[in-house]
Amino acid sequence: MKLYELTIHKLQEMLAGREISAVELTRSVLDRIEQTEPKVNAYLTLETDKALEQAEAADKKLTEKQAAPLCGIPFAIKDVMCTKGMRTTAGSKILESFVPPYDATVIEKLRAEGAVFVGKVSMDEFAMGSANENCAYGVPHNPWNFDHICGGSSGGSAASVAAGECIASLGSDTGGSIRQPGSHCGVVGLKPTYGRVSRFGLLAFASSLDQIGPLTKDVTDCAMMLNAICGYDPKDSTSVDRPVPDHRAALEEGLEGMTIGIPKEYFGAGLDPEVKKAVLNSITRLKEAGAETRDVSLPHTEYGVAAYYIIAPAEASSNLARYDGVRYGFRSQEGESLLEMYSKTRSQGFGDEVKRRIIIGTYALSSGYYDAYYKKASQARTLIVEDYKKVFAECDVLISPVAPSPAWRIGEKTHDPLSMYLMDALTIPANLAGIPAMSVPCGFSTDGLPIGVQMQASHFEEEKLLRVAGGLEKLLGIASAKPSMD
Amino acid sequence: MEFETVIGLEVHAQLKTNTKIFCSCTTQFGNPPNTNTCPVCLGMPGVLPVLNKTVVEYAIKMAQATNCEINRRNQFARKNYFYPDLPKGYQISQFELPIAEHGHVDIEIDGKNRRIGLTRIHMEEDAGKLVHDSHEAHSYVDLNRTGVPLIEIVSEPDLRSAEEAEAYLRKLHAVLRYLDICDGNMQEGSFRCDANISLRPVGQEKLGTRSELKNMNSFKNVHRALEYEIRRQRDILLDGGEVVQETRLWDADRNVSNSMRDKEEAHDYRYFPDPDLVQVVIDDEWINEIKQTMPELPDERRARFITDFALPIDDAVIMTSSRELADYFEAALKLFAKPKKISNWIMTELMREMKGEEGINIQECPVTPENLAALLILIDKGAISGKIAKTVFSEMMKTGKDPETIVKEKNLAQMSDEGDLMKIVQEILADNPEQVAQFKAGKTKVMGFFVGQLMKKTRGKANPKMANQLFGQELLK
Numbered sequence: 001m002k003l004y005e006l007t008i009h010k011l012q013e014m015l016a017g018r019e020i021s022a023v024e025l026t027r028s029v030l031d032r033i034e035q036t037e038p039k040v041n042a043y044l045t046l047e048t049d050k051a052l053e054q055a056e057a058a059d060k061k062l063t064e065k066q067a068a069p070l071c072g073i074p075f076a077i078k079d080v081m082c083t084k085g086m087r088t089t090a091g092s093k094i095l096e097s098f099v100p101p102y103d104a105t106v107i108e109k110l111r112a113e114g115a116v117f118v119g120k121v122s123m124d125e126f127a128m129g130s131a132n133e134n135c136a137y138g139v140p141h142n143p144w145n146f147d148h149i150c151g152g153s154s155g156g157s158a159a160s161v162a163a164g165e166c167i168a169s170l171g172s173d174t175g176g177s178i179r180q181p182g183s184h185c186g187v188v189g190l191k192p193t194y195g196r197v198s199r200f201g202l203l204a205f206a207s208s209l210d211q212i213g214p215l216t217k218d219v220t221d222c223a224m225m226l227n228a229i230c231g232y233d234p235k236d237s238t239s240v241d242r243p244v245p246d247h248r249a250a251l252e253e254g255l256e257g258m259t260i261g262i263p264k265e266y267f268g269a270g271l272d273p274e275v276k277k278a279v280l281n282s283i284t285r286l287k288e289a290g291a292e293t294r295d296v297s298l299p300h301t302e303y304g305v306a307a308y309y310i311i312a313p314a315e316a317s318s319n320l321a322r323y324d325g326v327r328y329g330f331r332s333q334e335g336e337s338l339l340e341m342y343s344k345t346r347s348q349g350f351g352d353e354v355k356r357r358i359i360i361g362t363y364a365l366s367s368g369y370y371d372a373y374y375k376k377a378s379q380a381r382t383l384i385v386e387d388y389k390k391v392f393a394e395c396d397v398l399i400s401p402v403a404p405s406p407a408w409r410i411g412e413k414t415h416d417p418l419s420m421y422l423m424d425a426l427t428i429p430a431n432l433a434g435i436p437a438m439s440v441p442c443g444f445s446t447d448g449l450p451i452g453v454q455m456q457a458s459h460f461e462e463e464k465l466l467r468v469a470g471g472l473e474k475l476l477g478i479a480s481a482k483p484s485m486d
Numbered sequence: 487m488e489f490e491t492v493i494g495l496e497v498h499a500q501l502k503t504n505t506k507i508f509c510s511c512t513t514q515f516g517n518p519p520n521t522n523t524c525p526v527c528l529g530m531p532g533v534l535p536v537l538n539k540t541v542v543e544y545a546i547k548m549a550q551a552t553n554c555e556i557n558r559r560n561q562f563a564r565k566n567y568f569y570p571d572l573p574k575g576y577q578i579s580q581f582e583l584p585i586a587e588h589g590h591v592d593i594e595i596d597g598k599n600r601r602i603g604l605t606r607i608h609m610e611e612d613a614g615k616l617v618h619d620s621h622e623a624h625s626y627v628d629l630n631r632t633g634v635p636l637i638e639i640v641s642e643p644d645l646r647s648a649e650e651a652e653a654y655l656r657k658l659h660a661v662l663r664y665l666d667i668c669d670g671n672m673q674e675g676s677f678r679c680d681a682n683i684s685l686r687p688v689g690q691e692k693l694g695t696r697s698e699l700k701n702m703n704s705f706k707n708v709h710r711a712l713e714y715e716i717r718r719q720r721d722i723l724l725d726g727g728e729v730v731q732e733t734r735l736w737d738a739d740r741n742v743s744n745s746m747r748d749k750e751e752a753h754d755y756r757y758f759p760d761p762d763l764v765q766v767v768i769d770d771e772w773i774n775e776i777k778q779t780m781p782e783l784p785d786e787r788r789a790r791f792i793t794d795f796a797l798p799i800d801d802a803v804i805m806t807s808s809r810e811l812a813d814y815f816e817a818a819l820k821l822f823a824k825p826k827k828i829s830n831w832i833m834t835e836l837m838r839e840m841k842g843e844e845g846i847n848i849q850e851c852p853v854t855p856e857n858l859a860a861l862l863i864l865i866d867k868g869a870i871s872g873k874i875a876k877t878v879f880s881e882m883m884k885t886g887k888d889p890e891t892i893v894k895e896k897n898l899a900q901m902s903d904e905g906d907l908m909k910i911v912q913e914i915l916a917d918n919p920e921q922v923a924q925f926k927a928g929k930t931k932v933m934g935f936f937v938g939q940l941m942k943k944t945r946g947k948a949n950p951k952m953a954n955q956l957f958g959q960e961l962l963k
Contacts, residue, residue, distance in 0.1 A: 082532045095531065102525055104532060201532045208761035236534050237764050315761055318564050321575020322529045326627065342568055365566070365756035374758055 003028035004164040005482060008073050008221040011167060015062050015072045022062065022072030025167075026055040026116050029074045033118070033165045036485055042140045042150075042160040044079050045087045046119040058114040070228050071114030076166035078157045079120035080127055081212065082201040083107050086117070090203045091125040091135040091153075094323045094330045094349030104201020105236065106170060106212050106229045113228050118166050121156030125351045126320065127177055127205040129153050130423050133414055134353040141410070142185060143483040144449055148407040151181030157215045158185035162483060168216040168225060172202055174209045175308055176402070176427025179439035182215050183402035183452025186441045186481065188222045188469070189215045193460050194434030195240035197226075198233030204319040206312035207238075209431040218479040219440065219470040223247040226462060242460065250463035255471035258464065259292045261395035265301040266426055266454075272405040278443030278451040279401045285475045286399070286468070294395050298387040303380040304428040309421055310364050310377035311432075316354075317361030323349065356417065385433045392458040397468045399455055401426055402439045406449035426454060436462045440469045441478055488688040489723065491716050492696075493645035493681055494605075497658055498636050499668040500612065500676035501544045506633035507611045508535030508578065513635075515674055519617070519628035527633035529573030534762050537562075541635040542766060544667040545585045545609050546776050548637055551661050551783055552604050554589030556773060560766035562609075566756040570627050571614035581757040583765075584608035585637075591661070592785065593653040594803060602654050603642030612636050643682070643693065648712035652705055655679055656807070659705075660784045664809040672703050679708055684729070685719045694719075695729040699743060702736045711736040711743055718743075787812055795825035805829055810848045817855035822862045831858065835876060839883045852886035853879070861889040869893070870900050874946055902949040904956070907940075910948075911956045914939045925961055933957060 003011070003025050014020045030048055037043060051074065058072035077083060080090050082100035084107070089095045103111065110117075124134040132155025133139050140155050142148040143163040150159040154171030158181035161169050171178040173191035182189025190213045197212045204210060214225035227248060232241040262283060267276060287293050325331035325345030332344035350358070364373040391398065403423055413420045430437035435456055442453040453472070457465045473479050506513055509526035526533045542560070549556050563581035589604035614629040639658060645651045659677060662668035670677045684696035699715060702708045714736075719729050734743040782790070784806050791802040791812075805815045811832070818828050836858070840851055861878060864870050870878060870893060881892045893899050901907055914936060915922055921932045936957045940948050 088531070090531070098531065100525075100531065102530075102533075200534050203532045204762075206761075235536060237536055237762065238534075314758060318566050318576050318756070318758070321566060321568065322531070322573060324568060324570075324575060326570045327528060327573060328530070338570065362756065365758055367754050367756070370756075370758070 002164070004032040004167070006167070007217045008070065008167055008224055011073060012069055016067065018062065022055040022058040022116060023052060025072060026051050026074050026118070029118060029164070029166060032163075036143075036163050036165060039146055039485065040141055040143055040159050040163045040165065041138055042076070042121050042156040042163065042165055043119045044089060044091070044122055044135075044137050044156070047086055047117065050086070051116050051118045054114075054116040058116060061114050068113035068228075069224055070110060072116060073167050074116040074118045075110065076118055076121045076157060076160040076169040077107065078123050078154050078169065078171045080123055080172055080203045080205075081107055081170060082203070083117065083120065086120065088120065088203070089137070090127070091123045091137065092350065092354070093136040094346070096136070096330055098329050100201070102201065104212075105198035105233045107201065109229050121160050121169060123156055124153035124177075125354050126203065126316070127153040127172055127174055127210075128316070128353050128357055130176070130180060130420050131408070131410070131413065132156065132181070133410065134351055136351055139410055142407050142449070143485055144186060145407070145447070147409055148449060149184065149410050151184035151403070151407060153177040153181075154189075154215065155181045158182050158187055158189065161185070161187045161215050161217060163485065164482070168214060168221050170212060170225075170229070171215050172205075172210055172212050173427075173431065174205050174211075174312060175424045175431050178213045178215060179402050179427050179437060179452070179454060180424070182439040183441075183454075184407035184450060186450030186452075186483070187215050187217060188219055188438065188440055188473075188479075189213065190222050190226060190438040190462070190465070191430065191436060192226060192230060192462055193240075193436045194431075195238055196230045196436070196460065196462070198231075198236040198239045200233055200235040204315075206315040207319060208315060209308075209312060211431070219466060219473045220248060220251060222438070222469075223251055223466050240460075245463055247462060247466055251466055251470045253467055255286065255289055255291050255468060258397060258468055259294060259395040260286060260468065261294050261296040261391055261398045263296050263298045263301070263391070263398055263400055265298050266400035270404050270422075271401060274445045275401050275403070275405060275451050279399070279453050282442045282453045282472055282476070283399055286472060289471060289475055291468070291471070296391045296395060296398070298384070298391060298429065300380065300383040300387050301425075301429055304384060304432060305421060305425050307377040307380040307384070307432060308424070308428045309360070310373050311381065313357040313361030314364045314374050315361070317358045317365065320350075320354065320358060325349070353417070381432045384429050388429075388433050388435060388456075388458070396461070396464045397455050397457050399453060399468075402452040402454040403427070406445045406447070406451055430456050435459055436465055438465050438469055440472055441481070442472065442476060443478070487724065489685040489720055490688050490690075491646055491683065491685055492643045492693055493647075493651050493683045493712065494643040495641045495645065495651060495654065496680045496682070497639040497641075497655065498678045499548075499639065499658075499662050499670075501541055501635040501637060501667055502669055503538055503540045503544065503635055505538060507538050507541050507609070507635035508633055511633065515676075517630055519626070519630060522630040523632070527573070528629060529575070535578060535760075537763060537766065538635065541609055542585070542768070543776055544635075544665070545607060545637050546768065546773060547665045547667055547780065548639070548662065549586030549589065549607055550773075550777060550780060551665055552586075552589040552591050552607070552639070554586035554604060554607060556586050556768060557583050558768050559583055560585055560609075560768065562760045562763045563757045564760045567753055569613070570625070571616050571629070571632070573614070573629060573632060577611060577613060578760055578763070579610035579638075580608035582759075591654065591657050593650065593657050595650055595653060597799070600650065602644045602650075605640040605642050607637055607639050610636050610638060648709045648716065651681065651712055652709045655705060655708060657784070660807055660809070664781055664783050664787075666781070666809070672705070675703070678703070681708065681712060683712060683715050683719070685716065685723060694723075695731050697729065697731065698733045700733060700735055700746075703738070707736055707738050710738075710741060714741065714743055781809075791825075795819070797825055797829055801826070801829040801833065804833055808848065814848050814851075814855045818859040818862075821856060821859035822866070824862070824866070827862055827866075828858070831862065831879075835879050839880070852884075853882045857882060857888045864889055864893065868900060868902065868949065870898060871946065871950055874898050874900065877946075898947060900949050901944050901947045902952060904952065907948060907952055907956055908960075910940060910943055911936075911953075911960055914943070915957075915960055922961065
């Protein structure tokens with residue numbers, strides 16, 4: 001039996017029943033990494049010894065029957081969350097040697113459960129990208145076809161789960177960065193409601209859009225991880241203080257009574273026919289299983305990309321100002337004056353895409369342009385929120401594609417940032433509105449690349465998302481599909 | 487040509503909270519560099535600010551004390567610029583939706599009341615400090631001050647002279663001290679002021695080109711710097727020149743201001759709402775709760791001193807210029823119910839002894855209000871003369887001892903024994919027959935000479951009333 005292939009909920013039973021030990025499980029994952037990592041290139045930092053120590057500690061808790069649900073499970077963490085004592089680079093040269101003296105709240109929570117941290121995984125620099133090609137430390141490869149991208153920005157998270165290089169992982173989603181790589185790598189990805197999961201310790205890209213979420217092998221694992229990481233955090237003023245339901249228990253309720261909305265704007269021109277077919281098939285299957293469906297419209301969807309590419313860079317231009325070489329991280333040794341030190345440090349420390357967005361954001365916030373750009377974008381954002389409000393008055397969950405096409409070839413769009421930005425058109429609106437959204441595998445292209453279906457629900461209705469996602473997963477029976485990795 | 491001066495002030499007041507505005511680090515002054523810091527105020531990656539509620543409370547107090555309208559929705563904004571004392575590369579401040587707007591304070595100029603408008607008050611975090619050493623090629627960064635809460639109080643361009651500006655500044659200072667929300671220490675920078683100043687021909691509506699003055703760390707320097715700037719601009723305008731819009735730094739050692747000529751002036755701060763902080767909603771209940779805790783303010787206290795204690799207005803203004811002085815005055819008054827006598831002593835002897843650059847700091851006065859009252863009681867009942875009292879007071883200032891002890895130790899009690907005094911009076915008259923003759927010839931002025939001799943012999947302790955009386959008695963025999 002290959003332990004690294006199993007789900008959290010299966011492994012939890014085995015660990016609790018002491019059929020296996022956490023050390024055995026961790027070794028299985030570490031061996032797998034050694035075997036597949038040369039092809040996948042998902043990890044930026046591996047902490048083998050520490051992981052085994054954590055596994056031993058987990059075994060102790062498991063033996064004493066004091067184990068939380070995630071005790072002894074090996075995780076990969078997107079390298080944008082602070083891990084105390086473990087290097088955190090955000091995929092950037094500017095933080096190449098940065099070791100945080102504190103944990104992100106999500107890491108603290110997982111630690112408290114007895115989780116095992118295998119290492120930190122690849123991402124687009126500061127989470128800016130849709131292909132994980134903007135990482136200062138190389139490009140990870142899609143486990144289903146090594147010539148293809150994993151998606152981004154949480155490419156390493158999605159690839160490591162798909163390849164069995166961890167049992168599950170954490171990613172972050174600012175405009176689709178969990179859902180899109182999840183879809184491209186054939187794993188489940190959830191972006192929770194803005195404010196459901198603490199952002200403390202998450203290196204900020206766009207603070208009003210960023211949200212941490214799980215990437216897992218199936219929907220049950222997703223619910224279990226959400227249970228572990230969500231909840232109010234006094235260290236994050238934007239986290240919301242409201243009761244946390246048992247998301248795993250919600251899965252039991254199934255599809256009963258769910259009304260599914262099909263937003264017509266998500267099926268427009270430019271959608272790959274195979275993606276369309278797989279998503280429509282999912283809708284048909286849900287309908288057959290008793291869900292009610294309804295055609296709906298979100299008329300302001302088309303303004304999403306434009307609004308996003310003002311708001312996100314604007315916030316980023318300010319969020320990334322702290323990487324100035326003064327206190328930590330990379331500092332250029334060239335330059336005679338303060339100004340030179342700043343500009344050389346940032347010119348040499350940041351990659352092209354990050355610099356592009358800092359420049360766009362700085363421009364958008366400049367006096368005289370603020371009203372035309374940032375303010376206008378904020379207004380568009382309000383219209384998008386209103387769209388959702390209307391639609392969710394008449395349906396529970398929206399179903400659509402995640403990305404317009406399956407994973408493209410590495411290098412294919414590198415020189416055309418605008419066409420890359422447009423690939424986020426279907427995932428961005430959920431971030432602008434702050435609603436929860438997830439991506440669930442729903443089929444494969446004729447080339448054998450995974451295709452995902454996106455589900456969106458109203459604020460704090462993750463339970464509904466998980467119920468529909470869990471229902472679909474059962475109907476399609478593809479959660480156990482694994483890449484051959486040849 | 488006659489010019490009118492137009493001045494607006496921007497005042498930064500550090501709030502006296504125990505902890506910083508967005509983290510739980512202490513605000514204590516004077517600790518070793520970078521010890522009052524944590525990942526949040528150091529601007530480490532991924533950390534988030536959490537607002538200190540007391541900061542909002544203090545700001546609401548100031549808003550109420552300065553007759554402002556309080557915005558029920560408050561928004562923090564980022565002010566973006568690069569500088570090594572600013573760890574995040576932006577300062578969290580307020581831009582749209584500040585805590586308060588449209589207020590005013592009243593100042594007294596030549597016995598006349600002037601109402602000065604307040605444009606706004608907003609909350610923000612302080613930056614750190616750069617330490618430069620001219621012997622080294624690099625500078626040091628101290629981030630202890632980073633994140634210490636500030637309120638910025640912006641006046642309307644309503645001030646018309648350096649004198650008005652100083653009076654306004656002193657008023658804000660007093661109000662902050664009365665509210666006990668700022669320690670007001672200008673040397674340590676907990677109360678700072680920048681000035682915008684321009685001149686225009688009398689009668690002209692349009693404002694002239696302004697300059698901005700910085701680095702004035704005392705009331706006196708504000709006054710001097712503004713006077714200097716008024717002269718400088720007038721000279722330029724009279725010569726037919728144009729005032730350049732610029733920032734100027736006051737050099738207190740040389741009594742001049744110099745242009746900063748700094749690229750930093752061209753800053754575009756790119757303000758936008760801080761997405762890490764939610765809007766602060768202020769409801770009536772909270773405002774009323776804070777209203778209940780408001781202390782008596784300088785204007786109210788001054789009015790009370792005038793009506794209840796019959797103090798002249800000038801005395802009342804000085805006695806209420808700080809909360810501590812007013813408390814001192816009232817503490818002395820409890821033991822000695824003659825208000826004018828107390829204010830006289832404070833305004834003359836005490837202030838002369840205590841006077842520093844910025845007036846007096848009564849908390850540092852070694853003479854307690856109880857001891858001052860005891861001294862005045864000794865004078866009042868004739869135990870010592872007014873002149874001796876000054877000597878006693880000097881000693882009290884030096885040693886902090888109570889007046890009775892000093893009088894006893896130094897043997898300064900007034901001589902009021904008729905027999906003892908008479909003996910000396912007779913001796914003096916016997917020793918100075920010439921002056922006695924003059925007196926008898928009608929030159930009564932020599933009485934002063936006799937009394938002086940008596941004081942000399944008794945080292946000032948003779949009861950002056952009795953001295954006159956006894957000499958009169960003897961000479962008219």
